[in-house]
Amino acid sequence: MNTLRIVLKKVSPEQMFMASVLLVNGGNYIYNLILGRLLGPESFADAALLITLLLVLSFVGMTFQLATAKFAVVFSGSEWMNFRNLIYRYAIIFGMVTGGLVVFFSKEMQLFFKTQTPYMFVVFGFGIPLYFLMSVNRGSFQGNLEFKNLSGTYQTEMWSRLIITLALLLFIPMEPAFIVAIGISLSFLFGLIPSNFKGLSFSKPIILQPQSSKRVSQFIILTACYEFTQIIINNSDVLLVKHYFDEMDAGLYASLALIGRVVYFVAWMFVMLLLPAVVQKQKDGDPTAPILFKYVGYVGLLSVSIVAVCYLFPELIITLMFGDAYVSVAGLLWQYALATSLFAISNIFAYYFLSLDHYIPVILSGVLGLSQIFLIVLFHENLFNVVQMQIISMAILLVVQLIYFMKKRNSL
Known part of the structure; x- marks a missing residue:
């Protein structure tokens, strides 16, 4: 036990994060392999579509995450807190609009992608606002070099998705793609663990300095x-x-x-x-x-x-x-x-x-x-x-x- 503690003390936070990412990637691969083997090629096509939409969502969420990470380094004090409140507000609004559009056009998406049910898109859409909240939370950890907490959010998201989806597939007789959508959406909620919402306020007006505001807008547009x-x-x-x-x-x-x-x-x-x-x-x-x-x-x-x-x-x-x-x-x-x-x-x-x-x-x-x-x-x-x-x-x-x-x- 003492030897293990000594070894862990010598491992840098960056190395711990890299090991965590490898574990998350391994878990995600296990998740995909289980789906592929349980469902077979034809049913797996719908599940893989949801996984692809999750990747699409991750790229959009990365705009919020990278912006938060960058300005966590650049800003400090009250300017950082103002920016942090602002980016969370943007994430919530954008997430609700995007999720609402996915729900509204669920039947059209079913026709275009030739899926078995439109309700897989409905469930997925309801989870989208949580994903963008999770992205800002991760960006804050990333910019402040809190790699332990950053690793934790990836771990809770991945393991919850794997366990929930597998349990539902084995014990609940429902359309597989619908079950996969439930597992994905619920994993966003678990991905908010750990979180740091201390000091957030969505009621008071938020003002950035003109130069800072311009810099933030340019970076967000460029990243998007x-x-x-x-x-x-x-x-x-x-x-x-x-x-x-x-x-x-x-x-x-x-x-x-x-x-x-x-x-x-x-x-x-x-x-x-x-x-x-x-x-x-x-x-x-x-x-x-x-x-x-x-x-x-x-x-x-x-x-x-x-x-x-x-x-x-x-x-x-x-x-x-x-x-x-x-x-x-x-x-x-x-x-x-x-x-x-x-x-x-x-x-x-x-x-x-x-x-x-x-x-x-x-x-x-x-x-x-x-x-x-x-x-x-x-x-x-x-x-x-x-x-x-x-x-x-x-x-x-x-x-x-x-x-x-x-x-x-x-x-x-």
């Missing part, structure tokens, strides 16, 4: 635009496959996407550490490029390893994770992992520039994100075409980000 490109790049393929292909192919592709995206999910922990570190270095007048090199190196090494494993053992990976019913897409696994790896590396560059208030990378990502949709719409004869279009788009995106960095490197 970039997160929109993230939604396009990271989720448009699954949504388009769900629309263009039958239930079987959509379910097979969903399993492929969930395995191939592992490098992207792991890369997120580096983004969480990157932003506050870069902002602090910029605030102190120190060079920021060395931080970028460190995290690009980590993600690059991770990417090469995962692509190699997917290339060498595709059928074994598919069979172990989802079962024999999904093995027909094994040949595409390493290619999908390659596309995701290219995106993950370019994403490190993009968030680095975003933390420094550079606008051009956001525009570039948006253009290439739209080009990915355009290419898939034009070339979707089979799943192979869909994956190839993503490799082309993401390779171009990474090259463009590298060129932009080379031009700006002397000032970083």
